[in-house]
Amino acid sequence: MQKLISKDAVMDNQWTLLKVATGPEILQAVPGRNFIVPFKFWKLYREELNDYGGNIAIWLNSDEDISEIGNALHSLPLIALNFPVFSDGRSYTNARELRQRYEYKGEVRAIGDVLRDQLYYMAQCGFDSFELRNDQDTDLCLNAFEDFSTNYQATIAEPTPLFRRR
Secondary structure, three states, rough: OOEEEEEOOEEEEEEEEOOOOOOOOOHEEEEEEEOEEEEHHHHHHHHHHHHHOOOEEEEEEEEEOHHHHHHHHOOOOOEEEOOOOOOOHHHHHHHHHHHOOOOOOOOEEEEEHHHHHHHHHHHHHHOOOEOOOOOHHHHHHHHHHHHOOOOOOOOOOOOOHHHOOO
């Protein structure tokens, strides 16, 4: 099972990441479970997913556009942003856009190649849960949020830059 940090604590993951699917019938095999489905899958089978008994969330790859979600954005309880490799930083921008531009209030989760060194910065951009890579030590990862005592620049977590706080 993937390790999940949410709200600065290790949590049980209540969501199943659906990585490969041919159609919405796969969801009926395990009724009532909460699924995070790929954005393309969600777009193709949106009507069928409305009838599903569990919760449905989406995950966006770093090259997919948030604006394509449209009015359904605020009805989604969770949006997962994928880091295909740790060096691909586009999901940082997507998290910040979700929080600032679209005023998304639901959970924003980092998935994929998520490493300890990124956690503090991800939290500053608006992520509030982190599905860690399997080789990451959760206890060490929890300490990542204390790596820095303050930021110079404005962030989602602290919108006032340091020079305005003095």
